[in-house]
Amino acid sequence: MNIKIADFGFSNQFVVGNKLDTFCGSPPYAAPELFQGKKYDGPEVDVWSLGVILYTLVSGSLPFDGQNLKELRERVLRGKYRIPFYMSTDCENLLKKFLVLNPARRGTLETIMKDRWMNIGYEEDELKPFVEPKRDLKDENRINRMQQMGYSRIAVVNSLEKGSFDDLHATYILLGEKKQEVGDH
Secondary structure, eight states, X not given: OOOOOOOOSOOOOOOTTOOBOOOOSOGGGOOHHHHTTOOBOHHHHHHHXXXXXXXXXXXXXXXXXXXXXXXXXXXXXXXXXXXXXXXXXXXXXXXXHHSOSSTTTSOOHHHHXXXXXXXXXXXXXXXXXXXXXXOOOOOHHHHHHHHHTTOOHHHHHHHHHHTOOSHHHHHHHHHHHHHHHHHHO
C-alpha cells in the first residue's frame, strides 16, 4: 500500500541562506517560529510538521490542539505534548528530535533518517536521502505518442530539455510510468 500525504494549500520555495517569513501550512502542523512571526528556515519548519504528522499517525490524535487558534498557539509555544502509554520508547525519542521548540536544536532530516526507530527492520542499510533518478528524455515512442495526443514535438522537446514543471513534462513522465506498469504485469 502506498500512502501519500498532500496539502495543496499555501507554500513557499526555500533557498538556502534566505529566511522565509510567510505563515504557510495548516495551524495544527505549524512550527512555533511561525506562530511567533519570526523569519525562519524552511527545513526546520518542515521537520516540526513531519513530527506532528508522525505523532498523529502513531497516536491517532494531534500533539497540539485547541478550541481556537489562540489556544492552539499557546499549546504549540509551550511545546508540551502527551506521550501515549502504548508508544515505544524509540518512537518517543524520535519525536523528541522533531518537536523541539528551538529550531536550531531540532533534528535535521539527515539525523532523523539515521534514527533507530526509522530504521527498524533495515538495520543493515539505513535510510538514505532520496536521489531523483535520471530520466530518459529521449524516448521517441513517448514523444510520438504525445504528438498523436496533439502536442507539438518542438514544445515537448523544449519542455524536457529545460526540465520544466508543466503539463508536457508531466505527460511524458506519466507515459513512461504507464509503460513500466504494463511491463511489470
